[in-house]
Amino acid sequence: MLSIAPAAAQQVVRYEPTEKDLKFVYATAPPVATLKPGDTLDTKTFDAFGNVIRKRGDTMAMVKGDNPLTGPFAIAGAEPGDTLVVKILQLTVDSTQGVGALAPGFGALNTTSYTPMLNQTLPEKVWFYDIDAKTNQATFHALDSSFSVKIPLQPFLGCIGVAPAGGEARSSIVPAEFGGNMDASEARPGFTLYLPVNAPGALLYIGDGHAAQGDGEVAGTAIEVPLRVRLQVDLIKRKKIAWPRFENDSMLLAVGAYRPLDDALRIAFTELVGWIHTDYDLSELDSYELLSKVAKIHLAEMVDPNYVVIAGIEKKYLPPPRQNR
Amino acid sequence: MLSIAPAAAQQVVRYEPTEKDLKFVYATAPPVATLKPGDTLDTKTFDAFGNVIRKRGDTMAMVKGDNPLTGPFAIAGAEPGDTLVVKILQLTVDSTQGVGALAPGFGALNTTSYTPMLNQTLPEKVWFYDIDAKTNQATFHALDSSFSVKIPLQPFLGCIGVAPAGGEARSSIVPAEFGGNMDASEARPGFTLYLPVNAPGALLYIGDGHAAQGDGEVAGTAIEVPLRVRLQVDLIKRKKIAWPRFENDSMLLAVGAYRPLDDALRIAFTELVGWIHTDYDLSELDSYELLSKVAKIHLAEMVDPNYVVIAGIEKKYLPPPRQNR
Numbered sequence: 001m002l003s004i005a006p007a008a009a010q011q012v013v014r015y016e017p018t019e020k021d022l023k024f025v026y027a028t029a030p031p032v033a034t035l036k037p038g039d040t041l042d043t044k045t046f047d048a049f050g051n052v053i054r055k056r057g058d059t060m061a062m063v064k065g066d067n068p069l070t071g072p073f074a075i076a077g078a079e080p081g082d083t084l085v086v087k088i089l090q091l092t093v094d095s096t097q098g099v100g101a102l103a104p105g106f107g108a109l110n111t112t113s114y115t116p117m118l119n120q121t122l123p124e125k126v127w128f129y130d131i132d133a134k135t136n137q138a139t140f141h142a143l144d145s146s147f148s149v150k151i152p153l154q155p156f157l158g159c160i161g162v163a164p165a166g167g168e169a170r171s172s173i174v175p176a177e178f179g180g181n182m183d184a185s186e187a188r189p190g191f192t193l194y195l196p197v198n199a200p201g202a203l204l205y206i207g208d209g210h211a212a213q214g215d216g217e218v219a220g221t222a223i224e225v226p227l228r229v230r231l232q233v234d235l236i237k238r239k240k241i242a243w244p245r246f247e248n249d250s251m252l253l254a255v256g257a258y259r260p261l262d263d264a265l266r267i268a269f270t271e272l273v274g275w276i277h278t279d280y281d282l283s284e285l286d287s288y289e290l291l292s293k294v295a296k297i298h299l300a301e302m303v304d305p306n307y308v309v310i311a312g313i314e315k316k317y318l319p320p321p322r323q324n325r
Numbered sequence: 326m327l328s329i330a331p332a333a334a335q336q337v338v339r340y341e342p343t344e345k346d347l348k349f350v351y352a353t354a355p356p357v358a359t360l361k362p363g364d365t366l367d368t369k370t371f372d373a374f375g376n377v378i379r380k381r382g383d384t385m386a387m388v389k390g391d392n393p394l395t396g397p398f399a400i401a402g403a404e405p406g407d408t409l410v411v412k413i414l415q416l417t418v419d420s421t422q423g424v425g426a427l428a429p430g431f432g433a434l435n436t437t438s439y440t441p442m443l444n445q446t447l448p449e450k451v452w453f454y455d456i457d458a459k460t461n462q463a464t465f466h467a468l469d470s471s472f473s474v475k476i477p478l479q480p481f482l483g484c485i486g487v488a489p490a491g492g493e494a495r496s497s498i499v500p501a502e503f504g505g506n507m508d509a510s511e512a513r514p515g516f517t518l519y520l521p522v523n524a525p526g527a528l529l530y531i532g533d534g535h536a537a538q539g540d541g542e543v544a545g546t547a548i549e550v551p552l553r554v555r556l557q558v559d560l561i562k563r564k565k566i567a568w569p570r571f572e573n574d575s576m577l578l579a580v581g582a583y584r585p586l587d588d589a590l591r592i593a594f595t596e597l598v599g600w601i602h603t604d605y606d607l608s609e610l611d612s613y614e615l616l617s618k619v620a621k622i623h624l625a626e627m628v629d630p631n632y633v634v635i636a637g638i639e640k641k642y643l644p645p646p647r648q649n650r
Binding site: 102107122127142143144145147212213214215217221222223260262265266270281283285292293294296299307311317 | 425432450452467538547548587591598607613614616618621624632641643
């Protein structure tokens with residue numbers, strides 16, 4: 001279902017995907033809708049399990065594909081070498097329940113296909129979280145005791161990315177240069193995400209709503225939920241970035257996504273040094289020294305095929321931005 | 326200089342090291358003083374360069390040894406298998422100036438002896454930071470432009486550790502199971518540090534004061550300063566821990582120190598899961614799941630021979646502690 005409501009020169013595009021519309025790769029593919037720069041998108045995402053894990057006894061075997069994506073959305077006029085701007089306006093948990101799970105072969109502290117061990121795998125286990133929209137909290141219930149505790153909701157998009165470069169089609173599980181499954185809590189209202197445009201129309205995909213997540217997402221899942229999503233797209237013509245970047249009123253944040261974490265960190269910081277140098281006119285070595293004193297590191301996740309480190313600096317430590325940025 | 330002033334049953338031990346008293350390895354060595362459990366220590370540390378880099382034109386060639394340590398302090402009755410408790414009471418920057426530097430072969434974004442590259446090395450560079458005790462701020466001055474900016478002070482001990490196990494003598498540059506150069510901003514007032522006792526008397530060393538530091542300490546230094554230090558020691562008999570742990574009123578924090586960051590993270594989280602399981606009576610898999618939703622990760626440094634990741638959880642998410650912990 002797709003409708004377009006004009007709002008002055010800019011429009012609000014509404015798109016309601018059904019199960020058959022979901023995608024499982026970031027790729028060059030026919031768009032489900034086209035947005036103009038400045039347009040707002042109102043849509044929804046399914047949870048990481050396609051909304052099929054609903055009650056005690058449901059198992060991962062019921063999941064048809066992990067991290068189903070809503071999209072792609074084309075952005076009119078976007079060409080390789082431009083930067084796509086995505087301003088996240090509103091996210092609402094679209095369920096009274098969230099799901100967490102140990103899936104054998106997924107997690108930071110157990111054997112996985114990319115960190116193989118001969119040890120016995122951990123068992124599959126599923127936790128259900130009550131979502132209370134009124135108090136903005138989820139409830140964790142221990143499986144092995146009667147303990148329960150409330151966790152504040154902070155919804156964000158686990159997946160947000162564009163078609164990769166070079167005609168690649170990448171799994172919705174993989175974060176990389178094109179964004180993707182970054183599991184970055186910065187993909188929430190108040191933040192703007194910059195993504196490199198690699199294919200005509202950019203082709204934006206979103207999915208994998210998280211109601212709350214710990215740093216590292218170490219056991220492999222957040223509180224997994226479907227989301228109602230409102231975001232606004234824009235385009236910076238002929239500005240080429242190499243990796244995703246986040247920005248809000250107070251911070252610059254550069255994303256690195258690879259293994260090991262060491263290299264993800266080097267990517268993120270090298271990007272951040274370049275960003276500060278180019279747009280804020282501090283020399284590379286002064287930027288490096290300053291970051292050694294005031295940088296913030298957010299380790300977003302260490303469970304996907306590539307790990308995600310986000311390097312940040314508060315704008316209050318920077319010179320004024322260049323006028324022509 | 327060493328003086329002991331009795332204060333009820335507990336004592337305040339004062340120790341003023343001179344340059345010849347400084348140590349450069351964590352090792353089994355004759356103690357400079359012995360503290361009883363409950364005693365307070367008043368002492369000072371030299372900065373990471375032995376206080377010799379003072380003015381423009383001073384170079385790293387003047388440094389006699391990196392990260393000089395004050396100590397060791399024996400703790401009466403400490404035996405291998407016990408846990409040393411160090412409560413950090415007060416830290417004061419003991420200088421009107423701090424130092425930061427690019428030292429060739431040290432840093433996260435450049436070639437080092439453990440991450441060798443054929444690229445040309447980065448040059449040696451030194452930045453001086455004015456320390457203003459009244460406003461509790463340091464000032465960064467760019468070398469390549471006229472930009473300057475103020476940074477709030479948050480002093481902590483870059484180095485704090487004990488004699489390693491098995492008779493090892495480890496460089497003051499290395500963080501590991503015995504603590505050491507963790508560059509953890511948690512080594513500051515309000516936090517308690519737990520260290521495994523590996524040798525009779527434990528043998529506590531401190532040094533490498535930091536007036537402020539960014540996550541990761543990416544260029545290799547913090548704002549390096551000498552510190553006045555007040556801390557209190559205690560002992561938990563027959564409680565064996567494998568890695569350093571921090572605690573304050575609101576959080577539990579477990580330290581992992583190794584390469585790559587991935588394994589440092591696995592160490593830290595495995596320790597934290599064990600700590601929660603043993604002392605707070607949540608099953609290992611419930612702990613793992615809960616951490617996936619609420620964990621905090623502090624990447625302390627990625628520049629020393631071992632990297633340091635600190636995994637934390639807010640106590641508000643945990644069941645009450647066991648009575649017998």
